[in-house]
Amino acid sequence: MSGVTPADLAEHAFLRGMADGHLAVLARDCWVVPVRQGHQLFAEGDTARRFWLIRSGHVALDVHAPGDRQLIVETLGEGDLLGLSWLVPPYQWQFSATAVQDTMTFEFNVDAVLAACESDAGLGYQLLRRVMSAASSRLQATRIRMLDLYAASGTVHGGP
Amino acid sequence: MSQVAAPVLPARYRVVERQEETQDTVTLCLRPVDQPIPAHQPGQFTMLYAPGIGEVPISISGTGPGLGLLQTVRAVGAVTRALCACAAGRVIGVRGPYGTGWDVASAAGDDLLIVAGGIGLAPLRGALLAALGHRGRYRRIVVLAGARSPEELVFARELDGWRRDGAELAVTVDQAAVGWTGNVGVVTQLIGRAGIDAARTTALICGPEVMMRITARELRALGIPAARIRVSLERNMRCGVAECGHCQLGPLLLCRDGPVISYDAALPLLAMREL
Numbered sequence: 001m002s003g004v005t006p007a008d009l010a011e012h013a014f015l016r017g018m019a020d021g022h023l024a025v026l027a028r029d030c031w032v033v034p035v036r037q038g039h040q041l042f043a044e045g046d047t048a049r050r051f052w053l054i055r056s057g058h059v060a061l062d063v064h065a066p067g068d069r070q071l072i073v074e075t076l077g078e079g080d081l082l083g084l085s086w087l088v089p090p091y092q093w094q095f096s097a098t099a100v101q102d103t104m105t106f107e108f109n110v111d112a113v114l115a116a117c118e119s120d121a122g123l124g125y126q127l128l129r130r131v132m133s134a135a136s137s138r139l140q141a142t143r144i145r146m147l148d149l150y151a152a153s154g155t156v157h158g159g160p
Numbered sequence: 161m162s163q164v165a166a167p168v169l170p171a172r173y174r175v176v177e178r179q180e181e182t183q184d185t186v187t188l189c190l191r192p193v194d195q196p197i198p199a200h201q202p203g204q205f206t207m208l209y210a211p212g213i214g215e216v217p218i219s220i221s222g223t224g225p226g227l228g229l230l231q232t233v234r235a236v237g238a239v240t241r242a243l244c245a246c247a248a249g250r251v252i253g254v255r256g257p258y259g260t261g262w263d264v265a266s267a268a269g270d271d272l273l274i275v276a277g278g279i280g281l282a283p284l285r286g287a288l289l290a291a292l293g294h295r296g297r298y299r300r301i302v303v304l305a306g307a308r309s310p311e312e313l314v315f316a317r318e319l320d321g322w323r324r325d326g327a328e329l330a331v332t333v334d335q336a337a338v339g340w341t342g343n344v345g346v347v348t349q350l351i352g353r354a355g356i357d358a359a360r361t362t363a364l365i366c367g368p369e370v371m372m373r374i375t376a377r378e379l380r381a382l383g384i385p386a387a388r389i390r391v392s393l394e395r396n397m398r399c400g401v402a403e404c405g406h407c408q409l410g411p412l413l414l415c416r417d418g419p420v421i422s423y424d425a426a427l428p429l430l431a432m433r434e435l
Binding site for chain 1: 277306307338340345348349370374
């Protein structure tokens with residue numbers, strides 16, 4: 001028993017609206033995992049065997065850059081899904097993830113969740129819709145950041 | 161010929177303090193040399209004149225000592241570069257204040273949400289301080305601010321004070337190195353984490369126009385009516401008194417009818433490419 005109840009999961013924004021039966025299946029393969037500030041949840045290139053739903057706190061996705069620098073790609077917080085690479089070949093993390101403050105998560109075992117989705121296409125569909133929504137939101141956000149809206153050309157009453 | 165009510169002759173103001181906000185942005189603390197311009201409302205702007213160079217519209221970011229003004233200027237052209245370079249003691253021209261304000265008081269009793277992008281925090285600073293000055297009149301005061309990088313965040317030295325005074329503040333940047341403990345992402349990503357009560361929220365947004373549109377769309381999706389979302393629009397303000405027409409946006413002359421307008425009025429205009 002993981003100790004996580006379907007009601008616990010139902011409160012998370014990512015799973016909001018999911019049927020109780022599906023939540024019950026997910027709850028079997030889920031644990032509440034606290035993550036201390038500074039702890040690395042996964043590293044770029046490692047095999048993606050777990051994913052997380054963030055209940056509180058913040059996690060930074062970062063990437064190594066020349067000159068021994070680590071650049072933060074994005075931060076994720078309460079209500080967010082952490083981890084997309086478990087669904088997409090080659091099933092390796094594309095970035096590293098480190099808690100930037102004490103963080104509470106629901107941690108899921110990927111093998112168990114995928115097996116459950118294989119045997120219940122309805123669960124798989126519901127889960128995939130939510131993953132797609134999260135991926136879509138991040139794609140939109142990335143596109144907006146690529147516009148570099150705060151560059152000097154956008155003055156906003158700072159004057160020409 | 162129509163009468164011009166607002167002042168069109170610049171008043172002399174002396175730079176009494178110059179605060180560098182970022183690499184290209186400074187806040188000038190200005191004190192009147194002679195008669196001050198009339199009192200302003202948060203959200204209004206002035207025309208600042210760099211002698212011998214030219215005049216630009218700049219939002220008022222606060223009130224300075226001795227009937228003074230705080231104006232935050234970003235060096236993006238000849239006039240703003242000259243203004244940014246003004247050392248203490250220099251005298252410049254100020255006329256105004258012009259345009260509409262945020263009308264912060266109308267949010268009393270409810271939550272106030274302030275969403276700023278880049279230097280868009282400057283026109284909102286006065287609104288925030290006005291609300292914090294009457295903290296008990298509002299339920300929550302939430303500030304979501306986005307910047308290009310931690311180094312390009314304006315008013316960074318004031319953030320802790322705003323928190324102490326009762327604002328819930330979240331900052332996000334587009335780019336950061338490890339060690340930055342704030343958020344990385346676009347400012348709209350903070351909205352979902354802010355616990356917005358759509359039925360009781362008035363939102364004030366200022367930033368690049370694309371950012372304001374996207375933010376307003378997110379807020380409307382949460383259920384905040386367009387009439388309770390206000391944006392500050394920027395066009396080519398020249399005269400400040402609705403005479404020259406340079407700042408026309410559809411039926412509006414933004415130096416008079418703006419810069420702050422309700423999003424239900426802004427939406428059809430911003431959706432029209434020809435405008």
